[in-house]
Amino acid sequence: MSPTIRRTLEDRLKQVVQETFGVPLEVALEVPPNPDLGDFAAPIGFKLARPLKRPPQEILQELAPRVREALAPWVESVEIQRGYLNLRLSDQALQDQLTQLLADFEAWLPRVAEGRRMLIEFVSANPTGPLNVANARAASVGDTLVRVGRSLGAPVEAEYYVNDGGGQIRALEESIAWHLGERETPPQDGYLGAYLKHYAEKVRDLPYGQRARWVAEAILRDQMAELQAFGVTFDHIVYETEFHDPAEEPRDLNPHIGRRFAYTQQVLEAFRRLKVLREMEGALYLDTTVRGDDKPRVLVRSDGRPTYFLYDLAYHLYKFDRGYELLVDLWGPDHLGHVKRMKIALDLLGEGLGRPEVSGENFLVLIVQQVTLLRGGKRVRMSKRKGEYYTLHDLVQEVGVDAARFFFLLRSISTPLDFDLDLARKLSSENPVYYVQYVHARIHSLMAYAAEKGVQGSAQPSDLALLTTPEERHLLRLLSGFGDLLLDVHERHEPHRLPYALMQLAEGFHAFYQKHRIVGEDLARTRARLALARAVQRVIRHGLDLMGVRAPEKM
RNA sequence: GCCCCCGUAGCUCAAGUGGAUAGAGCAUCGGAUUUCUAAUCCGAGGGUUGCAGGUUCGAGUCCUGCCGGGGGCGCCA
Numbered sequence: 001m002s003p004t005i006r007r008t009l010e011d012r013l014k015q016v017v018q019e020t021f022g023v024p025l026e027v028a029l030e031v032p033p034n035p036d037l038g039d040f041a042a043p044i045g046f047k048l049a050r051p052l053k054r055p056p057q058e059i060l061q062e063l064a065p066r067v068r069e070a071l072a073p074w075v076e077s078v079e080i081q082r083g084y085l086n087l088r089l090s091d092q093a094l095q096d097q098l099t100q101l102l103a104d105f106e107a108w109l110p111r112v113a114e115g116r117r118m119l120i121e122f123v124s125a126n127p128t129g130p131l132n133v134a135n136a137r138a139a140s141v142g143d144t145l146v147r148v149g150r151s152l153g154a155p156v157e158a159e160y161y162v163n164d165g166g167g168q169i170r171a172l173e174e175s176i177a178w179h180l181g182e183r184e185t186p187p188q189d190g191y192l193g194a195y196l197k198h199y200a201e202k203v204r205d206l207p208y209g210q211r212a213r214w215v216a217e218a219i220l221r222d223q224m225a226e227l228q229a230f231g232v233t234f235d236h237i238v239y240e241t242e243f244h245d246p247a248e249e250p251r252d253l254n255p256h257i258g259r260r261f262a263y264t265q266q267v268l269e270a271f272r273r274l275k276v277l278r279e280m281e282g283a284l285y286l287d288t289t290v291r292g293d294d295k296p297r298v299l300v301r302s303d304g305r306p307t308y309f310l311y312d313l314a315y316h317l318y319k320f321d322r323g324y325e326l327l328v329d330l331w332g333p334d335h336l337g338h339v340k341r342m343k344i345a346l347d348l349l350g351e352g353l354g355r356p357e358v359s360g361e362n363f364l365v366l367i368v369q370q371v372t373l374l375r376g377g378k379r380v381r382m383s384k385r386k387g388e389y390y391t392l393h394d395l396v397q398e399v400g401v402d403a404a405r406f407f408f409l410l411r412s413i414s415t416p417l418d419f420d421l422d423l424a425r426k427l428s429s430e431n432p433v434y435y436v437q438y439v440h441a442r443i444h445s446l447m448a449y450a451a452e453k454g455v456q457g458s459a460q461p462s463d464l465a466l467l468t469t470p471e472e473r474h475l476l477r478l479l480s481g482f483g484d485l486l487l488d489v490h491e492r493h494e495p496h497r498l499p500y501a502l503m504q505l506a507e508g509f510h511a512f513y514q515k516h517r518i519v520g521e522d523l524a525r526t527r528a529r530l531a532l533a534r535a536v537q538r539v540i541r542h543g544l545d546l547m548g549v550r551a552p553e554k555m
Numbered sequence: 556g557c558c559c560c561c562g563u564a565g566c567u568c569a570a571g572u573g574g575a576u577a578g579a580g581c582a583u584c585g586g587a588u589u590u591c592u593a594a595u596c597c598g599a600g601g602g603u604u605g606c607a608g609g610u611u612c613g614a615g616u617c618c619u620g621c622c623g624g625g626g627g628c629g630c631c632a
Contacts (some may be wrong), residue, residue: 028571030574033577036573082575130627133561194602283630294558294628300630301630308632333625334626334627336559337558337628370626372626411567416626420566420567423566430580430581430594432580442594448591500570507579511597513596515597555594
């Protein structure tokens with residue numbers, strides 16, 4: 001429940017500025033480029049200069065003594081440097097963090113204050129073939145966001161949407177017939193990959209028209225198994241056909257069909273009420289241009305079949321209806337053009353329904369950029385329909401779950417990722433993931449050694465006061481900031497910060513270990529250093545777990 | 556043609572909501588271990604942040620234009 005030191009300091013600083021100058025100021029603490037400058041830097045001199053019409057230096061000189069007093073329990077020095085107020089944490093505060101971390105790790109982690117119920121939808125691959133590496137990247141990112149959120153006590157759930165309707169299912173049906181030799185020419189837009197033959201053989205005895213549904217279910221099961229092996233699970237699975245008209249298909253063939261058709265009708269009614277529906281050439285359009293879109297978007301085709309867009313709106317209304325307050329969707333770059341119209345449509349939907357919570361504001365799309373596979377320095381072209389594949393399964397076989405997940409998380413979401421397969425295979429012994437895992441294993445072995453030497457008893461506060469070398473202080477500082485890091489990952493939806501932070505912590509520990517003897521003559525110092533090592537191990541283990549990466553005890 | 560993403564060290568990428576001397580890994584070169592895991596550590600070289608302007612105390616970050624790469628622009632999903 002403890003707020004982090006950084007948040008505490010920011011709140012206090014804000015308060016002091018308000019009391020001293022009577023102006024509000026959002027204070028965002030930064031970390032100075034050089035540790036000699038302190039642990040935190042508040043760039044408030046520049047920011048106050050304008051509203052107060054006074055030079056930064058003068059402002060800070062007036063502020064510094066008050067800050068020093070207000071932050072006394074946590075901060076041992078406050079210095080003015082250029083336009084910054086540089087803060088140095090007290091040894092006591094850092095040692096207290098260590099004590100609390102070890103006493104009750106879960107309680108030491110910060111909690112997300114306003115618990116908006118969040119639903120993250122990701123992967124949501126078509127049930128027409130195996131998962132590819134783009135799905136793998138989305139799975140890594142989405143799952144880690146879910147885990148981080150939960151670790152901070154935020155109500156976050158994971159959902160998978162199955163596009164089990166529309167043209168691709170018809171194409172699947174045709175493709176199955178082709179694989180069974182019932183038609184000579186391969187269907188246009190068909191799925192010609194060898195994998196499908198295996199599924200097709202199992203439905204040979206089913207009549208044409210009923211096979212695709214069975215195969216889609218089987219593929220979905222296999223996808224889920226593959227994801228589970230990748231460490232990724234979902235709380236909910238929702239099918240597109242739930243939003244279809246139940247008259248479309250007999251329910252004994254499709255148990256999902258039409259269960260939530262009411263949502264589809266509700267969407268159309270809301271738009272009708274709002275008078276934003278347009279009929280042109282026999283098709284029904286949503287006039288998104290009233291909110292700045294380029295052109296109206298088709299909801300119902302001229303032959304009466306609804307589009308994916310309409311079903312997607314019904315689906316997202318269903319999400320809001322279940323009480324989620326923030327909807328996060330992870331989409332591929334090919335869906336980029338849909339973001340704007342979707343937000344507009346949700347705004348209109350909320351207005352039409354008179355429900356302000358249904359709105360584009362509460363709908364966040366994260367575009368997870370594409371993955372390009374390289375082999376021998378050349379692009380590996382992939383096409384589901386042509387049957388050219390490199391699957392999630394292949395990836396796990398080749399580089400393993402740990403390396404794959406770590407590697408995917410190492411890039412920010414918005415960066416296209418070149419995945420060099422030759423390099424990835426080579427990386428198996430050079431990948432940074434092993435650098436981090438090694439710290440965990442090393443500390444495990446260290447603990448065993450200490451036990452063997454008969455070192456007993458946990459560190460007392462007086463022991464921890466001995467942690468004063470630069471390497472020890474650096475580690476204490478990194479540990480104390482771990483909660484802030486998780487908050488950043490959660491609030492900004494930037495999971496790539498996590499592996500970087502763990503690499504930094506690992507680097508700090510390796511350097512510390514190299515330079516200082518941990519189990520030694522001085523028992524008090526030994527206890528203190530073991531406590532520090534145990535805390536590092538705990539944080540590393542937690543961080544790796546959030547990434548779905550194992551924390552081995554031996555390497 | 557319009558919209559979006561990207562352009563940072565030889566390579567792959569970071570850079571905490573506009574902050575101090577732009578940082579890591581890999582690669583290259585040079586060192587370190589009789590004692591707790593060398594899958595480690597220490598050090599060196601390597602940069603006009605694609606180009607040109609602008610905004611301001613301050614720009615890799617924001618704005619405009621251009622160049623290059625990728626993606627999208629369907630009564631497909």
